[in-house]
Amino acid sequence: MSLHEVFGPAPVLALLGLALMAAWAVWWIVRYALADTMTRASIRQAVRVRRTWKRFAPMAGLSVTDKTPTMLASWSNTDGKPIKPRIIAPTLKVKPDRFGIVARANCLPKVSLEEFQKAAPYLADAWRCTRVSVQPDGPGQVVIRGVRLDPLLTPTARIPTGQMPEQLATWDLGVDEYGQPVSVKLSQVPGVTVAGLPGFGKTCLINGLVCDWAPSPAIQFVGFDGKVSAAHEGDYADLVKRMFAFxxxxxxxxxxxxNRLVDLRRARSSAIRAVLGVKSMWDVGPSEGWPFVVVIIDEAHTYFRDYKGNDPESKKLARLAAENARLVEDLVKKGRSVGLLTILATQKSTGDAIPTFxxxxxxxxxxxxxxxxxxAVAALGEDIRNWDDANPINLQDPAYVGVASMSHQSRPGFARIRTPYVSDMDAARIADDTTSLTRDPAELLERMLPSGAVPLTKKEGATPAL
Incomplete structure (x- = not known):
C-alpha cells in the first residue's frame, strides 16, 4: 500500500505549508536586512504590538464580552456546565515605516472611534510612542498612527527626481507630526501666503515647489525677490533660468x-472662451500652450511698503507701492479661473506687509x-489662538527650522508640517535640465489667438520681456 493511499494528500499539503512559511520567513528577513536603521526599529515595534495586542486590548478597555456561545461551543458542551463568555478584541493590522507604525482596527459594539481616542495615551505608553493619533478610516474602521520618533524634530531632505509631476497643481509640503505625507491641491486656488521669521524655511519651501513642478512645460514661473537687487543674487539665483521673468x-x-502680468490676466480672461471653449481653465487643465502661471513674490512687504515723506522720491515710491497692491489684488481676485496662482512670502503677514484686501x-x-x-493670527487666522500646540510662536527653537503650521484641510484644527530641505546643488541641476521649457505665457497666448488679434507683447505701454 502506497504512502499516498495511507495518508492521503496530508504530506503534500504539509510540505506546501512549510514551503509557504519558509518563503514568508525569507521575505521577512530580506525586508528587514534591506531596511534602514529607523525602519528596522519600527519593524521590531510592529512585531511587539501584534504579539501583545490580545492581552493589552482588554486592559485598555478596547474589548467586549460576548456572552452568547458559539454553535461549536454549544455542541461540545456535554456536561451541562455554563459556557464561559468570550473576550473579543478588535482585529489589528500593523504596518511599520521609518517613524513608527500605522495600525488599522475594526470597531466593535461599545468599542468605537471615541473609545480608541480615549485609549490613545495608553496606546502611546504601551507601544513606546512619542504620540498616537486615532482617526476614522471608513465605516466601522479606525486608523491608529503611532510615532516612535518625532517627525517634527527629524530633519528631512528631498532630492528632486526631475520627472514630470504625477498631478499638476498639487504641492507636496512634507510630513505632519505623525509622519504622514501632507499635500495641498492648488487648482482653483487664487493665492497662498507663507509667513515666518528669517531663516526658518520660507524660501526653501518655495524652492522645493519650483523644483517639483519645473519638469512640466504646462507650468511657468515668474519671480519677485524683495531682498536682492539682481537675478544672480539671493536664494533664487539657481532657479531664475526656469522663470520667464524676474x-x-x-x-x-x-x-x-x-503690469505685464495684469495684461496677461486680462488677455486670458478675454480669450479663454475663444481659445479653450470654457469659462475656467481648470475645466480642461493646464497645457503647454496655456500653462499654469505661478507668481512668486518673496519678501512681499518690499513692494507694498507704506512710504512716508513729502520729498519727490518718497511720493514716487508711495505711488508705486499703492499701484503694486492694486495690481496684485487684481491677480489674486481675478486670476484663478485663467490659471494664475500668486504666492506671497513675508516675515509677518500683517496688514502693513501684505494688504488685508x-x-x-x-x-x-x-x-x-x-x-x-x-x-501668528495674521498668518493663520483667529482660530489659531485655540490651538496652542500648533501655534507658530512655539516653533522658535532652532530644532524647528523647516517646520510650519497650516490649517488642516481634512479635519478641524491645524497641522504642523516638517518641510524637506532641497539643496542648492539639486535646485541648480533641475533648473539646468528644464530651462529649455521656459516660455513667456503672453507669447504662447499670441500664437493661440485668432489671426488679426493685437499682439500682447506689442501693446502700447506694455513692459518688454526681461
Whole structure:
C-alpha cells in the first residue's frame, strides 16, 4: 500500500505549508536586512504590538464580552456546565515605516472611534510612542498612527527626481507630526501666503515647489525677490533660468512686471472662451500652450511698503507701492479661473506687509516660526489662538527650522508640517535640465489667438520681456 493511499494528500499539503512559511520567513528577513536603521526599529515595534495586542486590548478597555456561545461551543458542551463568555478584541493590522507604525482596527459594539481616542495615551505608553493619533478610516474602521520618533524634530531632505509631476497643481509640503505625507491641491486656488521669521524655511519651501513642478512645460514661473537687487543674487539665483521673468527690489521694474502680468490676466480672461471653449481653465487643465502661471513674490512687504515723506522720491515710491497692491489684488481676485496662482512670502503677514484686501482672499496660508501672537493670527487666522500646540510662536527653537503650521484641510484644527530641505546643488541641476521649457505665457497666448488679434507683447505701454 502506497504512502499516498495511507495518508492521503496530508504530506503534500504539509510540505506546501512549510514551503509557504519558509518563503514568508525569507521575505521577512530580506525586508528587514534591506531596511534602514529607523525602519528596522519600527519593524521590531510592529512585531511587539501584534504579539501583545490580545492581552493589552482588554486592559485598555478596547474589548467586549460576548456572552452568547458559539454553535461549536454549544455542541461540545456535554456536561451541562455554563459556557464561559468570550473576550473579543478588535482585529489589528500593523504596518511599520521609518517613524513608527500605522495600525488599522475594526470597531466593535461599545468599542468605537471615541473609545480608541480615549485609549490613545495608553496606546502611546504601551507601544513606546512619542504620540498616537486615532482617526476614522471608513465605516466601522479606525486608523491608529503611532510615532516612535518625532517627525517634527527629524530633519528631512528631498532630492528632486526631475520627472514630470504625477498631478499638476498639487504641492507636496512634507510630513505632519505623525509622519504622514501632507499635500495641498492648488487648482482653483487664487493665492497662498507663507509667513515666518528669517531663516526658518520660507524660501526653501518655495524652492522645493519650483523644483517639483519645473519638469512640466504646462507650468511657468515668474519671480519677485524683495531682498536682492539682481537675478544672480539671493536664494533664487539657481532657479531664475526656469522663470520667464524676474525682478529684485527695484520698485519701477517690479511695477512694470506686475503690469505685464495684469495684461496677461486680462488677455486670458478675454480669450479663454475663444481659445479653450470654457469659462475656467481648470475645466480642461493646464497645457503647454496655456500653462499654469505661478507668481512668486518673496519678501512681499518690499513692494507694498507704506512710504512716508513729502520729498519727490518718497511720493514716487508711495505711488508705486499703492499701484503694486492694486495690481496684485487684481491677480489674486481675478486670476484663478485663467490659471494664475500668486504666492506671497513675508516675515509677518500683517496688514502693513501684505494688504488685508490681498491676504484675506488667499485661502491657503502657512506660517513658520513667529515671535508674536499678532503675527501668528495674521498668518493663520483667529482660530489659531485655540490651538496652542500648533501655534507658530512655539516653533522658535532652532530644532524647528523647516517646520510650519497650516490649517488642516481634512479635519478641524491645524497641522504642523516638517518641510524637506532641497539643496542648492539639486535646485541648480533641475533648473539646468528644464530651462529649455521656459516660455513667456503672453507669447504662447499670441500664437493661440485668432489671426488679426493685437499682439500682447506689442501693446502700447506694455513692459518688454526681461
Amino acid at each position: 525682478v529684485g527690489d527695484d520698485m519701477d521694474e517690479a511695477n512694470g512686471l506686475f 490681498i491676504r484675506d482672499v488667499c485661502p491657503v496660508g502657512l506660517s513658520f516660526a513667529q515671535k508674536t501672537a499678532e503675527a
